[in-house]
Amino acid sequence: NAAPALMPPSFDVMAGKGGKQSRTGSSRKSAAEQEEEEQPLQAVLVADSFNRRFFPVTKDQPRALLPLGNVAMIDYTLEFLTSTGVQETFVFCCWMASKIKDHLLKSKWCRPTSPNTVHIITSEMYRSLGDVLRDVDTKNLVRSDFVLVYGDVVSNIDVSQALQEHRHRRKTEKNISVMTMIFKESSPGHRSRCEEDNVIVANDGKSQRILHYQKTQGLKRLQFPMNIFHSGSDEFEIRHDLLDCHISICSPQVAELFTDNFDYQTRNDFVRGLLVNEEILGNQIHMHVTKDGYGVRVSNLFMYDAVSSDLVRRWVYPLTPEANFADLEGRSCTYSRHNVYRGCGVSLGLGSQMVENVLIGYDTSIGANCHISNSVIGNNCTIGDNVNLNHAYIWNNVHIASNVVISQSVVCDEAEVKEGVTLNKQCVLAYNVVIGPNVSLQEGTVVSMHHPEEEEEDDDDKFLSDDAEVCQSKDKTKQKGVPSEVGAEGQGYIWKASSLDDTEDEELPQCLWGLVLNPELESESEDSEPDGPDDPQIPSPEMDDDKVFQMEVLGTLQRGLEENIGCDNLVLEINSLKYAYNITLKEVMQILTRVVLEYPFQQQGPQLTASQYVGVLLPLLKKWSPVFKNYVKRAQDHLDCLSAFEEHFLEQESHWAAMVKVLMNMYQLEILEEEMILRWFSKGATTDKSRQLRKNQGVEEEYEYDLEETQVIM
């Protein structure tokens, strides 16, 4: 069978073989497995971000080729893949594909000695990661598990362990797991965490299976559906300390799944879709968390700043500036303490200081009395005297005159900064721009040689149309070389100062630096908001059984009225409730009495007058008298009923007038026996108030009336 060395150069033939190999598997399983082990590890590198976060810089150069520490970003990605054992890489390019191709053809990856065979596949048709993977599927490029990565990932993670775990899972669980995502452990607030990219992951504590995956941006509460906890495990983890490295190990099925689901555009779509449909499709996603590796995607300029700093501070070891891993001629540099790197031919004027974390490319000359810290300066730059650079990223062939101050800004190739210019934080000077002299660019200014409007015309070749609106809404009055803004001799258009106040979601791709999310501010506002339902005054425990029972009885009676249910059935229902809530007969009686007596208030509100109350209650009593009769049988029952009756009216002092009528009525309906009423009257009084209640004229009268009646009967 095909050994890697014999692989024919044409994709189609090779892919055909690959397909055959994977299909012969079932008959000679062990052999096929062995083969799989021997298969060269493949990778899919997507050298396009499919967004325009780096616009307008990426108008002249694709993102994958932007220099980071004076080396193109794609070289970091390829070095990472090679060092982790990838032997065959498919680089998919779309935007400015020819430039990437040229770069790669010249690089060490395309030399015959390269351990990693790089195939470049270009198409203008790719509009998302989904398109790329669908193409992978159509062309049948991958034969076994492959590494999926973007062209702007900087990493030194060794994925071989994750790969092993992934393969093991696939072997034991019959290909259920289709993807292993690589995360790096890093606490919230860590510099290398991209605020826009924060995720919350819920996973099974033992199997590392991902159960829930969500971006947290803009969320205050994190919701987890309960079904994710029904997996039979008793240990789960909810993790917010993970940095998504945007490196994933995928099975060939991933490409197929993208084909099957043509609406999957991004990996996020894919992961969410798979997790939601887990039960239907039966595919699982797992994760691998690395503690000490480094893996970050340069997704905006903040990240560019953070990754550059980390690189200079040697966090990505062994990928360090002096290692010259891209093996470019004349790029070697020396490394001295305080992380200062100098290329060959660098000249430094008198009194200039390279304080710390500085990388200077070859043939760059720096004037006198400069102060440089935390900065990267490219090749062939000239820098004048008294220049102050902090967190400045100066690319190649840049001219900076004297007395310039640059802080946390990016200056692209061939740009010129004239004398006395100040670049405040988060400025970007795109290719060939000239600024100055003696201007100060406010925070967040972006200057490009391209007019902000002109992009509309050549827009269609790559970008989605929703950006067009944004462009139109932008200020069009900016003129080339408005002296007040780019300086008297300046050249370039000011792109909108990325004012963050009115950035909306659609505009998000426009801001190069990413959103400035102030975590402290956010969390404080979160804390001060009321906790909502989460925080009741006192947690309401299960209600008292009595209370619940009372509610239920009330509900039953109400329903009985509405649906005209017979009293027998009501009794049945109340009986079943009695058992459900374990209520004694005595309590049933009392609660029933209470419910009935309160019923008018319940229905009509508490402001009923006594006569209204009686008017409402009497018909009800008549209707429900069989229910009462069912419960009020023994002498004690009568007394219990009466005591509930008394209790009710003790609470409703204003309705004492009604009491007599109600009592009378109950007597007439033969709910209560006269003898018992008398007994209650003569004995029951225990408190002042109940004595008072009995003194109430009406009751006394009735008492007398009762007595008389008794006598009459006798």
Next chain:
Amino acid sequence: MELQAVLMAAGGGSRMTDLTFNNPKPMLPVGNKPLVWYPLNLLERVGFEEVIVITTKEVNKMMSTDPKIKDVKIKLDVVCIQEDGDMGTADALRHIHQKIKSDILVVSCDLITDVALHEVVDLFRAHNATVAMLMSKAHEFTEIVPGQKGKKKTAEQRDFVGVDQSSKRLLFMANEADLEDGLSIRKSIMRKHPRMHLKTGLVDAHLYCLKKAVVDFLTENKSISSIRGELVPYLVRKQFSKTTDSHKVKEDAEDQNQKKSDCSTNHEILISSRDEPLLQLSQERSCWNDHHGDMSEAYHGGKLRCYVHIMDQGLCFRANTIPAYMEANRLTPKLFEEPAVHPSAVISDRCQMGSDSIIGALSQVADKTSIKRSTIGNSTTIKEKVKVTNSIIMHGVTIEEGCNIQSSVICSNVVIGRGADLKHCLVGSGQQIDSDAERNNEVIVGTDQLMEI
């Protein structure tokens, strides 16, 4: 005194009414000792000299005569509460709040554990916690429950407990029943504790260290009646709400102390403003922090902190159901090294007795009997040719000749007739079993014990 111990021994044992009908739960014999002896012993072992026991009059009377309890050296300060008062554990604390002068350690009477208690107390001390509690992996009871028909109910509601594994801080607590709309956690909590372990297979041992302030809080918040059901979930939730309060507390601390207004919002503050000034000073000056990532102060300024120690090894369970009770009888003799046969018991030489059985005082076991994996109580008579396997025989039981008793619980003063055969049965106290009766998987109790219908 740093901690006052409080033992809750007034529970009725509502989950095993067949057993507790005549014998209150704290006095149920486990390994021939009353259940309440175990928490008392736990406290005694770690050096408590005094314990407040909240119990009923009935239990108190029985405790005062029980020889095992008499042996306990720890001083018992018994507080009796009404028997049918429906008092929750928090109500009980409120009841005795005048006795409470310091932070407290609350233990339930049905806890049987060999936990190193200092683990919990250390958490409480180290973090100046409001609550520190003990949990353990749920015990799997393999035993067939006497009288239970059909299979075990498997779909029990699970408790979700969220813990920050590194600091052991308790972050989240909810029952599955309350989570129908999905589990929801505030992002700010995840920000502060980015790695939350969510566990479902845990049981709460009902052992709590509580700050005195919590008891004060209880006395003013009368609506809370249960520690586990209401107080702890409330405190867990309160940990992360409104940290702005704590700033206000600093400013208003003096005001608050002077005019103690009665509105309920102040009660929370009472809990949270207990940080002694010295502690605060040390915290300010220390570089120690309980979290990584950001540079904010330790505990993110939160004053109310709940911690949990989760036992992953050792024995810890609550004897509050019949299977747990049976399991307890089987396991506890291994915990304490005592002679398997009480010196005063009379055992025939020709009796086969497994080493995993124990026999109580003044019992008599006749010839040709076989006793395996069983507990025999005090003053029990076992006649010839009786086989007892995997069972619990309480005190004063008489088993006539030729009986076969397997996986059963026989309560006190039962007489089992000649040749009876009991399998998976529960026999209530004082019952008579006829000769040659064959009973399988039944609960045999007096008619008065049946539930009132």
